[in-house]
Amino acid sequence: LEDAVDAGLSLPVIFKEPTITPTNEQVESMGLSKKLCSPNGYMRSKWNGFTISRDTIRIEGIETGYNKPVFFDRHAVGGEYNGKWGKVGKGLVKTYYFPDDESTNSVEISSHHLKDDNNVVVTYFNPLDNVEDMSHHFFSRCLKANITPYVVTKKTVFGWQEEFWQIMKDVFDKNYKEDFIKKDLLENCGDDLRHLISDAATMSLVSWSNFRGKDSGGFGMATHNYDGDMLSDELSQIYRSPGFITSCMVGKNNNSKNHIKLFEASHGTVTDMWNDHLNGKETSINPIGMVEGLMRALEYSNFLHSGDMNYHVIDNLRNVIYGSIKEGYGTRDLFGKYGLTTEEFIDHVAKRL
Amino acid sequence: LEDAVDAGLSLPVIFKEPTITPTNEQVESMGLSKKLCSPNGYMRSKWNGFTISRDTIRIEGIETGYNKPVFFDRHAVGGEYNGKWGKVGKGLVKTYYFPDDESTNSVEISSHHLKDDNNVVVTYFNPLDNVEDMSHHFFSRCLKANITPYVVTKKTVFGWQEEFWQIMKDVFDKNYKEDFIKKDLLENCGDDLRHLISDAATMSLVSWSNFRGKDSGGFGMATHNYDGDMLSDELSQIYRSPGFITSCMVGKNNNSKNHIKLFEASHGTVTDMWNDHLNGKETSINPIGMVEGLMRALEYSNFLHSGDMNYHVIDNLRNVIYGSIKEGYGTRDLFGKYGLTTEEFIDHVAKRL
Numbered sequence: 001l002e003d004a005v006d007a008g009l010s011l012p013v014i015f016k017e018p019t020i021t022p023t024n025e026q027v028e029s030m031g032l033s034k035k036l037c038s039p040n041g042y043m044r045s046k047w048n049g050f051t052i053s054r055d056t057i058r059i060e061g062i063e064t065g066y067n068k069p070v071f072f073d074r075h076a077v078g079g080e081y082n083g084k085w086g087k088v089g090k091g092l093v094k095t096y097y098f099p100d101d102e103s104t105n106s107v108e109i110s111s112h113h114l115k116d117d118n119n120v121v122v123t124y125f126n127p128l129d130n131v132e133d134m135s136h137h138f139f140s141r142c143l144k145a146n147i148t149p150y151v152v153t154k155k156t157v158f159g160w161q162e163e164f165w166q167i168m169k170d171v172f173d174k175n176y177k178e179d180f181i182k183k184d185l186l187e188n189c190g191d192d193l194r195h196l197i198s199d200a201a202t203m204s205l206v207s208w209s210n211f212r213g214k215d216s217g218g219f220g221m222a223t224h225n226y227d228g229d230m231l232s233d234e235l236s237q238i239y240r241s242p243g244f245i246t247s248c249m250v251g252k253n254n255n256s257k258n259h260i261k262l263f264e265a266s267h268g269t270v271t272d273m274w275n276d277h278l279n280g281k282e283t284s285i286n287p288i289g290m291v292e293g294l295m296r297a298l299e300y301s302n303f304l305h306s307g308d309m310n311y312h313v314i315d316n317l318r319n320v321i322y323g324s325i326k327e328g329y330g331t332r333d334l335f336g337k338y339g340l341t342t343e344e345f346i347d348h349v350a351k352r353l
Numbered sequence: 354l355e356d357a358v359d360a361g362l363s364l365p366v367i368f369k370e371p372t373i374t375p376t377n378e379q380v381e382s383m384g385l386s387k388k389l390c391s392p393n394g395y396m397r398s399k400w401n402g403f404t405i406s407r408d409t410i411r412i413e414g415i416e417t418g419y420n421k422p423v424f425f426d427r428h429a430v431g432g433e434y435n436g437k438w439g440k441v442g443k444g445l446v447k448t449y450y451f452p453d454d455e456s457t458n459s460v461e462i463s464s465h466h467l468k469d470d471n472n473v474v475v476t477y478f479n480p481l482d483n484v485e486d487m488s489h490h491f492f493s494r495c496l497k498a499n500i501t502p503y504v505v506t507k508k509t510v511f512g513w514q515e516e517f518w519q520i521m522k523d524v525f526d527k528n529y530k531e532d533f534i535k536k537d538l539l540e541n542c543g544d545d546l547r548h549l550i551s552d553a554a555t556m557s558l559v560s561w562s563n564f565r566g567k568d569s570g571g572f573g574m575a576t577h578n579y580d581g582d583m584l585s586d587e588l589s590q591i592y593r594s595p596g597f598i599t600s601c602m603v604g605k606n607n608n609s610k611n612h613i614k615l616f617e618a619s620h621g622t623v624t625d626m627w628n629d630h631l632n633g634k635e636t637s638i639n640p641i642g643m644v645e646g647l648m649r650a651l652e653y654s655n656f657l658h659s660g661d662m663n664y665h666v667i668d669n670l671r672n673v674i675y676g677s678i679k680e681g682y683g684t685r686d687l688f689g690k691y692g693l694t695t696e697e698f699i700d701h702v703a704k705r706l
Binding site: 021038080081082083084085086087088089090091092093094095096097098099100107109110111112114115116117118119120121122123124125126127128129130154156157158159160161163198199200202203205206207211212226227229230231233234236237238242 | 374376391433434435436437438439440441442443444445446447448449450451452453460462463464465467468469470471472473474475476477478479480481482483507509510511512513514516551552553555556558559560564565579580582583584586587589590591595
C-alpha cells in the first residue's frame with residue numbers, strides 16, 4: 001500500500017477499485033493473519049486529500065431523480081472518522097491541548113461529568129487548513145456548471161462547525177459572489193451564499209428532486225465528512241442508483257500546481273452480489289460509476305499530458321456504453337427483471353466496441 | 354423553565370409548542386438580555402428522556418410516501434449535542450478519565466497528534482444506561498404495529514457504537530425475537546434482528562418508499578441521537594411533510610411505573626412563515642403534527658386516569674380535522690396553490706366542530 005501511495009504522489013492520477021475492510025467472518029474465511037484498517041484514510045492523508053467530489057452522471061434519455069446536475073463536495077478529512085474512544089463509568093472526563101509536548105503547559109479544552117454507569121467517550125478533530133482549497137474547488141465547479149452552491153453544517157447546535165462555514169463564506173465573498181450573481185444563480189438565496197442545516201439538507205435532497213418538484217436539481221452541497229457520507233448516499237438513491245454517481249478524491253500535490261485525483265466508484269464492493277455470484281446465482285448491476293471513474297482518470301491524465309493521449313478511445317467507450325443503455329440494453333437495476341445480467345451487459349458492450 | 358420541568362415530573366404528560374433558540378439577530382430584534390440555550394436538552398435530562406419517537410401520521414385517502422407505518426426511535430441523549438470543544442493549533446490532544454475526582458489516578462482515553470495550524474477538537478459522550486429502556490420501547494411498539502425493526506449505527510467505522518447495537522440485540526434476542534418470527538416480520542432479515550449502516554439507512558428510506566418500491570413502509574428504525582435527527586427529517590419529507598410526523602419524548606419517572614411523555618410537533622417554529630405572517634403575507638401549512646401532539650397528550654392523560662376523561666372530545670376533533678382534509682379542505686402544502694391559508698383552515702375546522 002505504501003508503494004502504491006508513493007507512486008500516486010508522483011503520478012497524480014489514480015483509479016481505484018473498491019477495497020474490502022474485512023469483517024471478523026472474512027478474516028477467517030479468507031485466511032487473513034490480521035484485520036487491517038481501511039486504506040482510504042491513509043490515502044486521503046498521504047495525498048493531502050481535501051475533498052471527495054460526488055456528482056450525478058447524466059445519460060440522455062434515461063429518467064433520473066433530478067433534471068439538472070447535482071454536485072457534492074465532502075470534506076475528505078476530520079470528523080468521527082479520526083475519533084478515538086474509551087468505555088468508562090461514572091466520573092469526570094477532561095480533554096487537554098499540549099502546544100509542544102506533554103512536558104509543557106497544557107490547556108484544558110473541555111470537561112464532562114458522567115452520571116451513567118456505562119458510557120463511551122469520543123474525541124475527534126476537524127483539521128481546517130485545507131477548507132480553503134476545498135472552497136475554491138467547490139465554488140469554481142458550481143460556477144462552471146451553472147448550479148447554486150449551498151454549504152451544509154449543523155453549526156447552530158454544533159458550535160465548532162461555524163469555522164468551516166466562515167472559511168467557505170470568506171472565499172465565496174472575495175472570489176465568487178459577483179460571478180454567481182451575474183449568472184442569476186443566487187436568486188433564491190437573497191443574492192448571498194446560503195447555509196443549510198444538515199437535517200434540513202436531508203429534506204432538500206427530496207424536495208428539490210422529481211419526487212416533489214419540477215425544476216429539479218441544479219444545486220451543489222459542500223459538507224463535513226460524515227454529513228457528506230450520509231447525504232451523498234441519500235442523493236445516489238434519489239437520483240437513480242449508486243452506480244450513477246461519480247467519486248473523486250482531490251488532493252494537493254506539493255510538487256505541482258495540479259491536483260492529485262483519485263477516481264473510483266462511489267459504491268463499495270457490493271458484497272451481497274459477490275456472495276450470490278460465488279454461489280452461482282445471476283447478478284445484475286450497472287457498472288457506470290466504475291467505468292466512468294476509469295474514463296475520467298484517463299481524461300485527467302490526458303489533460304495533464306496536454307492532450308497527447310488518444311482521446312478517441314474514451315469517447316468511443318462512453319458512446320458505446322451510454323448508447324447501449326439508451327437503446328434499452330442495460331442491467332436489472334435500470335431495466336427491471338428483463339434487464340441483462342452484469343456479464344451479458346459487459347459482453348454486449350464488448351461486441352459493440 | 355425549572356418550574357415547568359418540575360411540574361412535568363409530577364404530571365407526566367406534557368404538550369409543548371416549538372421553542373425558539375434565538376439567533377444573534379433575534380436577540381437584538383426581540384430586545385433579549387442574553388441568548389439562552391435550547392430548553393430541549395435540559396428537559397430531556399430532567400425527565401430522564403431515553404427516546405424521541407417519531408412516527409408517520411396516517412389520514413385515510415391521502416396519498417403519502419409509504420403505505421404502511423414507519424416508526425422512528427431516536428436516542429434522546431448523547432452524541433455531539435453534549436459535545437464541548439476548543440480551537441487549537443499544532444500539537445497534541447489527550448483525553449483523560451478520572452473515576453473519582455481530579456486528585457486521584459487518571460486513565461488516558463485517547464491521544465491525537467494535530468499537524469494543521471487550525472483545528473477544532475471535540476469531545477462528547479454517549480450515556481448507555483437507558484438504551485435498554487429504549488430497546489423495550491422500540492421493539493414492543495414495532496411488534497404491536499406489525500412492522501420490522503432495524504437498528505441503525507455506523508459501528509463498522511465508529512467502533513464506540515458497537516455497544517448501543519449490542520444492548521439492543523441482547524434485549525431483542527431475550528424478549529422479542531420469537532414473537533417477531535411468529536408474526537413473519539423478520540422474513541427479509543434471515544429471522545434475526547437486522548443492523549443497517551447509517552448511510553445505507555438514508556438510501557433505504559428512499560428505496561422502501563413509494564418513490565421506488567410498491568409494498569412501501571412497514572418498518573421501524575432505532576438510531577443514535579444525531580443520526581435520528583437527520584434520518585427522521587428525511588423520512589418526514591419523503592412521507593409528505595414535517596406536519597405529518599409525530600414527536601414524543603419518552604422519559605422514565607422514578608416515582609411511577611408509567612413513562613413521562615412530552616408531545617410536540619416534529620417541526621420547529623417555521624420561522625420563514627412567521628416572518629411572512631408579520632409582513633402581512635398569507636401563509637399556509639398544515640397543523641396536523643401539532644394538533645396530533647395535543648390529542649395524543651390528552652389520550653395519554655386519559656390512559657393514566659384509567660379512562661375517566663371525556664374521550665369524545667378528542668375523537669370528534671380528530672374526525673373533523675381529518676374529515677376536512679379528506680374532503681379537500683386543507684392547507685397549501687397538501688393541496689397546492691388552491692389550498693386554504695392556515696387561518697382559513699382553522700376557521701373551517703372551527704365551524705365544523
